[in-house]
Amino acid sequence: MDRNNKIAIYTFLISLGVLAALLWIPIYLAGPDGLEQVQYDLTGNDEYEPESNFSFDWSPFPDYGFIGIDNNYAHTWLIGLIGSIIACFMIFGGFKLILVNRQSEEKKSETVKKE
Amino acid sequence: MHIGEGLLDLKILIPIWIIVLGYGAISLLRIRKSVKTDQVPIISVITAMVFAFQMLNFPILAGTSGHLIGFVLMAIFFSPSTAFIMISVVLVIQAFLFADGGIIALGANMFNMGIATLLGYFIYWIIRKKFSKNENKDKNTKPLLIAAFFGAYFSVIFASIICGIEIGISDNFPIGIEKTIPAMLGYHALIGIGEGLITMMVVSFFQKYAPEYIPPIEDLPIWS
Secondary structure: OOHHHHHHHHHHHHHHHHHHHHOOOOHHHOOOEHHHHHHHHHHOOOOOOOOOOOOOOOOOOHHHOEOOEOOHHHHHHHHHHHHHHHHHHHHHHHHHHHHHHHHHHHHHHHHHHHO | OOOOOOOOOHHHHHHHHHHHHHHHHHHHHHHHHHOOHHHHHHHHHHHHHHHHHHHOOEEEEOOEEEOOOOHHHHHHHOOHHHHHHHHHHHHHHHHHHHOOOOOOOHHHHHHHHHHHOHHHHHHHHHHHHHHOOOHHHHOOOHHHHHHHHHHHHHHHHHHHHHHHHHHHHOOOOOOOHHHHHHHHHHHHHHHHHHHHHHHHHHHHHHHHHOHHHOOOHHHOOOOO
8 A cells, every 4th residue: 555545544543543532531521612711701601602693503513413412422423523524525625626727737838838 | 712703893803804815815826836646635634633633622720621723733744824724624614514613703713723823833943943953863853842842832822812812802802902811821821731742742653653744854844
C-alpha cells in the first residue's frame, strides 16, 4: 500500500480512537465551555442567551442530539463519527475540485505554449 | 468558543464577514498553488481528526470544560491558509448540522479560530526558527514539540482575547470589555494547556512515524 494512504488510514484510526474515548469519558464532567461559562459568570444567568432576529431551525442534529437515541455516550459517538466522515469527504472533494481545475488550466496553458 | 446567534450585533459582524470572505478568497488562491495532489488524503483525515478532537471536552475547573481548536495543529502540517480552509469547513459543518455556533456568527467564529489564531502559529514559527537550527542534524525534536505547545497555547489566548473584545463591544451583551477580556482569558489560559498538550502529542506521533508531513525548517511557511 502507498505510504501516504497508509498514514492517512492510521490518522483516521486515531480519530476513531478519540471518538471511542467519548464512549468512556463521563460527559457530565464536561460542563459549559469557556465562552458559555463567561456568559453565565458575567450575566449571572445560567440560561443567558440573547434574543436574535435570526434562528436556523433546520439542523438535522441540533446540539449534537440524535433522534431516537437517549444515551448521551452513544449519540455523541455517532454524531462524532458522522461529522468526521462528512468533514473528511467535504475537504477531500473540495480540494480535489480545486486541484482538478488547476491541472486542467495548466494543461491548457501547455497546449497554448506548444502551439 | 463557538459564538451563538444573537450575541454579536451587525456593526461587529459585517466588518468581520468582509475580512473573513477576503481572507478566505486569498487562502483559496494560495492553496491552489501550494497544495499537492498527494496531500489531499492526509489533509482530509487531519480535518476529520480535528473534528473528532473538538468533540472531546476536557474538564478544566469545576463545571467548566474546554476543547481543541486545532488551527495551529493543522497549520504545522500544511500552512496557515490551508488550515484556515480546513477549520472553516469544520465550523460550517458544526453550525449547519449540529447548531453549534450561529450561522450569522459563523464569520466571527471563523475569524476567531482561523485568523486570530494565526498569531499562535507565528509564535510556533519564531520558536522553531530560533531554536531548531540543528534539528535535522541532531535529530532533536524537543524544539519542535516546545514550539508546537506554545504556538497552540497562545493561539487559544489570542482567540479568547479577540472573542472577549467582540462580545464586550457588542450592544447585545450587557457587559463591557473591561470584564469580558479578563473573564475569557481566565478560563482560556487553562484551556490553552489542553490545546498545547494535544497538539504536542499529535505532532510527536507524526514526528516519530511520518516525519515527512512536518515541513523542515528551511521550508517552513510563514503564511502561504
